[in-house]
Amino acid sequence: MTTLLFNKPYGVLSQFTPEAASRWRCLAEFINVPEVYAAGRLDADSEGLLLLTDQGRLQQRLTDPRFGHWRSYWVQVEGQPDDAQLNRLREGIEIQRKRTMPARVRWLQGEEMPDLPERDPPIRVRATIPTSWLELSLREGRNRQVRRMTAAVGLPTLRLVRCRIDLMDGKAELDLKDLPAGRWRPVTNAEQGRLNRLLSSSRPRSRMARRGADRRG
Structure with missing residues (x-):
């Protein structure tokens, strides 16, 4: 499994293919790792942390609103x-x-x-x-x-x-620490371990449990 963290600059789409007649750049100008895709997105005029992976199950786990990361x-x-x-x-x-x-x-x-x-x-x-x-x-x-x-x-x-x-109710996180804008890096062993635990964690909480957690947040 390949998983990367990227500090997306302003003016870059969260995709590898440029849009026709668009003034925005795309990820292909910064990342040359094959078969990875963004897990979630940031608007072109937003900046910051973007996770990319070649594992569809991890993409789904991080973007499924039922899990509420x-x-x-x-x-x-x-x-x-x-x-x-x-x-x-x-x-x-x-x-x-x-x-x-x-x-x-x-x-x-x-x-x-x-x-x-x-x-x-x-x-x-x-x-x-x-x-x-x-x-x-x-x-x-x-x-x-x-x-x-x-x-x-x-x-x-x-x-x-x-x-x-x-990743898991604040017990494990990914952040921008020491990652300049426009640069990417592979996840560390510790971060990969957090992602593995995320994938092996329990199913989404019930709707009532999620509402209670939201009130506590």
Whole structure:
């Protein structure tokens, strides 16, 4: 089994085939390993952690919404959040006529702020409006969900970076540590062991159990 971690830059599709007449690049410009495919996706204008594997069962396990893996994002937003906005994100917001599942949200300040190089191209900055960083964790992956959620509470997303994937209720995780943008690496032996345990773990929880876990999150 071949499994890779890739730090996807801005402007890159989560696929190996370019789209006709698209301004976006594709994974083939960065990764020359045959027969691996992304387990999940990031929009072209999002950055960060992408897992690629040649094992269909692992792809299915990581993307099946019944398992509800937490995925964490660093989100640079326009403005400064207040408690009401953060609580709305945590409790769930109706977007596209469907309410989002409860989320985990933290306002990152001081030393907690992510140490990232400037994006290429840079984000837009308005001199009169400050920006803030949030850490937002979700157990679902609806279309452009993070951007829609922050916009709904008055905090438009300027930059979005997936920083972590939790494999088993936070007991094992994959992250961006020491992986520069545009670079990939094979998973370590320890990470492969976590993935193997994931594949041998129990079946999806019942709907009621998942709802209880979401409330606790």
